[in-house]
Amino acid sequence: MAKNITSREDNYSQWYNDIVKQADLAENSAVRGCMVIKPHGYAIWEKMHDALDKMFKDTGHVNAYFPLFIPKSFLSREAAHVDGFAKECAVVTHYRLINNPQGKGVVVDPEAKLEEELIVRPTSETIIWDTYKNWIQSYRDLPVLCNQWANVVRWEMRTRLFLRTAEFLWQEGHTAHATREEAVAEAERMLEVYADFAENYMALPVIKGIKTPNERFAGAEDTFCIEAMMQDGKALQAGTSHFLGQNFAKAFDVKFLNKENQLEYVWATSWGVSTRLLGALIMAHSDDNGLVLPPKLAPIQVVIIPVFKDEIQLKAISEQVLPLIQKLRDNHILVKYDTDDSKRSGWKFNEYEVKGVPVRVAIGPRDLENKQAEVARRDTLEKSILPLENLDQTIAQLLDNIQQNLYRKALAFRDSHIREANTWDEFIDILDHQSGFVQAHWDGTPETEDMIKEKSKATIRCIPFQNPLTPGKCILTGKPSKQRVIFARAY
């Protein structure tokens, strides 16, 4: 069927763009680099939001809201941070427009220049630590465990819907602790939360690890990350959690009186995931027919399509279907019954397939006679004729089954695309001809890492937690190496 979707084999990048468009997830706006998240895309983000928000609250966090704007001088306070973040960003310089004295429209009022420019937040460490200064006096005020759901802006030159946009939505956790140990434990705990979410909601297997200094967050002492593999073998960083040491506490002078009555700087973490996860979700599971959604993140989990010629047939079908819907809803399953008679069944089948609804139930007059329905699963495209009796339970099991199947499939794909390289030629050959992650030795220096990146366009995605310490020789320099690390080309 012509779906206006390029196949993955023909052009993976175009396939991604086609899926975003045909599944009605997002589009570019009139503002360069800023996207419009359309209702179907936003509904998936809401499911992600709700699941993550519950996980954050279950681990003791509360939500708060901090300003959109950051005074320019704040960004310079933490030396590494300003290098990483202060450069490509939206700068507010004026606060008023006036009617154009030369004619039509409005112009910026030159009289309304801000004394200090404001930056639209690219991330909120600075404004938040400036706030925490007033919240924290003693160890009794610690820990502070805040999260914020917000929009942020980074002036990216090349943008792609969800994957890299000038404005995006995200959550950023910012916590303050009395000890280094507690802060490190928090950063690790939140990485576990992200890994749990990726694997159990997104059905996306991830490698947990630590970034090299080159790839660290600007201002962090350590960055932990989860790395996922897309269907083209490229890596996508799906979440990061940073141990910030006392860097921001020192930059904003945030001290507390410890139990021994001595003043100490506070220890910090920050951690975030963004609407980029929608890009990861699309690329992890979707196929040439459209979007494939794991049931736990599907805004509609089951669509029921009556196949009818007239009102009498529809009424007979509805008599069977409405009690089924009630049972499904009682079981918290999100179901849509599409009785719209202005559209043909075939059109609907296609529409829900493209949009990734995990289970489609079709039922016509003959099915009624036989007390059965046609049930199609989106992940494998298999169709079965199933009895109406206990169909709610069959569907509930099927949804579980789809969730698990998507994970298993993604895991098998990933594991079959992680390869060891022992020489530079092997390394390049894998990247160019086989795709996927490469486990290879590296001499541990930032210079070599830069050189490998320049020559191969691959970066060190992470040093996995519990990495076996098997010594070897750097693939580029031949110098000694303590362990293999994960390389890949990445989004």
Add this chain to the structure above:
Amino acid sequence: MAKNITSREDNYSQWYNDIVKQADLAENSAVRGCMVIKPHGYAIWEKMHDALDKMFKDTGHVNAYFPLFIPKSFLSREAAHVDGFAKECAVVTHYRLINNPQGKGVVVDPEAKLEEELIVRPTSETIIWDTYKNWIQSYRDLPVLCNQWANVVRWEMRTRLFLRTAEFLWQEGHTAHATREEAVAEAERMLEVYADFAENYMALPVIKGIKTPNERFAGAEDTFCIEAMMQDGKALQAGTSHFLGQNFAKAFDVKFLNKENQLEYVWATSWGVSTRLLGALIMAHSDDNGLVLPPKLAPIQVVIIPVFKDEIQLKAISEQVLPLIQKLRDNHILVKYDTDDSKRSGWKFNEYEVKGVPVRVAIGPRDLENKQAEVARRDTLEKSILPLENLDQTIAQLLDNIQQNLYRKALAFRDSHIREANTWDEFIDILDHQSGFVQAHWDGTPETEDMIKEKSKATIRCIPFQNPLTPGKCILTGKPSKQRVIFARAY
């Protein structure tokens, strides 16, 4: 007890500021006019969000997300809109900072000037209608029923936490319809949703009505509003819903092919409520002891405080309390059991009172012996000794009772503060010495409305729906008037 809260009688305005501070709801940030919404304040906003979001979805709306930035030229497209919104706003002129060539810190890169300035959205009609242009071709694409949860910025000179801030959080609904009638019906329906929310969740009685042309939204043909009375007798506009006619469709050239195959401009509405509602909530119910929250919007509805001297006593209390908590939670009641032994019970009593928790249960060893507990209600400050048996049911009823009592009390206060004035002297006397709303005649002209506002600082809050058409004479000019309208000084 010294709570650092000024009494309402001494200084109402200071009382408000004290409540916001002592109940830990919000604070000013380092950025002029931008607030930090603290965890307790944000938790109340989340309750508001969740209740409203469900009401929007139940009336057929979906959420989406549109860009933070609006090209400057968009604001000029709708003539009235630019006058109302384009003036005091945050203007982004540059997209890069560079290291200061003259020394420390960063400066705006003069090379990185935007060709067209971007405005941080003060409201999103323009960018959304620019988007709808691509979504709407035929009557089959209508209606479009989108809502957005977002932050917006209006460069206010005088700001007050929640009531008027440069940045605030809100929702904005933007709908597109095939006919005038359908759009008007939508604008009216959403005003009903707001009134329902105000009355049944916020326990805040509101007057539904229509704004005069002077007070209309910039770009609207009609603005419907709900107006609430605060405890000082001043009015607060708690929500607005606008019938926008075809103004934005014409400005952005959004036409559709109707069933008769003819091109027509699309009809529009927009409607919004904001974090300002938190200001309304505070001022409607709170007292000189702190915040008072209606149970339906309380992040903690019941706090249980064990009064104990040692672990053995606490254990005995917990044995009774934990099953009670389970029953309350099974009934979806939000309960906190505060066993923190680093704080005295009296301190806790005060803390939860200031923060507005509707029901406090205290239980000590003697209560255990007598199979009872002390139950205090926040609205009336009454305490009762109640049997532990069926206490979960008693509490559930008490929460309902508090919700209703707050509404009844606010309604009685409001109704006793609406007065008729027939002369200018009466009008001013009521405003200056009695406070509240004034029902008075006005000659129907914008000029007189302006003059009344200038002389009295009172504005026409609305012409109530189903207003009796009782003719009279304008209080200022003596000219004939068809009906009384509602005047008040307002937030």
